[in-house]
Amino acid sequence: MKLKKPSPRRKSRNLKAKKSPTTAAAKKTSKASGTAPTDPTPEEIAARRAVARTFFDATSAAAARAAFLSRQQGMLDDAQ
Amino acid sequence: MPSDPRHESADPAAIQPGDIVWLDARHLTPTRGDGGRTWPHYGICLYHHYKGVLPDLIVSGTVFQFVCISSVTKSNPFDPARQVLLDHSDSNLGLDGPSAACVDFAPSVLVTVEGKRHVLAGVRRLTHPVVRRVPASPTLQAIAALFQNYWTAVARKTGQE
Numbered sequence: 001m002k003l004k005k006p007s008p009r010r011k012s013r014n015l016k017a018k019k020s021p022t023t024a025a026a027k028k029t030s031k032a033s034g035t036a037p038t039d040p041t042p043e044e045i046a047a048r049r050a051v052a053r054t055f056f057d058a059t060s061a062a063a064a065r066a067a068f069l070s071r072q073q074g075m076l077d078d079a080q
Numbered sequence: 081m082p083s084d085p086r087h088e089s090a091d092p093a094a095i096q097p098g099d100i101v102w103l104d105a106r107h108l109t110p111t112r113g114d115g116g117r118t119w120p121h122y123g124i125c126l127y128h129h130y131k132g133v134l135p136d137l138i139v140s141g142t143v144f145q146f147v148c149i150s151s152v153t154k155s156n157p158f159d160p161a162r163q164v165l166l167d168h169s170d171s172n173l174g175l176d177g178p179s180a181a182c183v184d185f186a187p188s189v190l191v192t193v194e195g196k197r198h199v200l201a202g203v204r205r206l207t208h209p210v211v212r213r214v215p216a217s218p219t220l221q222a223i224a225a226l227f228q229n230y231w232t233a234v235a236r237k238t239g240q241e
Contacts, residue, residue, distance in 0.1 A: 036171065051097060056129065
């Protein structure tokens with residue numbers, strides 16, 4: 001007996017049903033660039049850590065921290 | 081947004097340089113306007129440091145340095161002296177529109193202990209659908225370089241050097 005070939009329309013409907021919520025969310029997020037977002041690879045994380053090591057400078061870090069704490073203190077003083 | 085931001089806390093060991101996180105308003109002190117309180121922002125982790133060095137181990141008191149992300153609008157235009165434009169079409173950043181990393185709007189958060197674990201209170205990792213972050217090159221490099229220049233100049237002016 002010859003089996004009836006499934007219609008392409010039905011096949012595509014089945015594929016849609018199998019999509020996971022994660023895939024759907026990824027597709028939604030990628031609308032702007034047309035590329036799906038990806039999780040970071042170990043190499044990518046290593047590259048970002050290398051940038052941190054290259055640009056870390058105790059003086060600038062301390063200045064940023066001091067300015068931040070001073071602004072926070074100012075806000076607390078204003079609130080009292 | 082989290083259901084109860086007061087109890088939001090992240091595992092500091094999971095946050096990498098370049099990761100985009102949610103920062104509770106308690107960490108934020110506006111650098112413009114009337115100086116009042118602001119609302120929660122997204123921030124980019126630059127690095128974490130302890131006693132002037134980048135440590136391998138995270139201990140209580142380790143400082144995580146962030147720069148906040150602000151929208152670029154007509155009333156808040158891009159300022160290259162203090163900001164680095166972000167590519168909002170890059171789906172890994174998860175941004176809705178034109179935005180910039182502001183090196184002058186730079187909160188730092190201390191690692192504390194909650195129960196038996198280290199936490200960054202008022203910080204949330206953004207991991208859905210993927211870990212949100214900026215690429216090492218050119219974005220994180222540009223932000224880190226501008227941050228260093230900007231705050232070194234401030235340190236010189238205020239005699240902290």
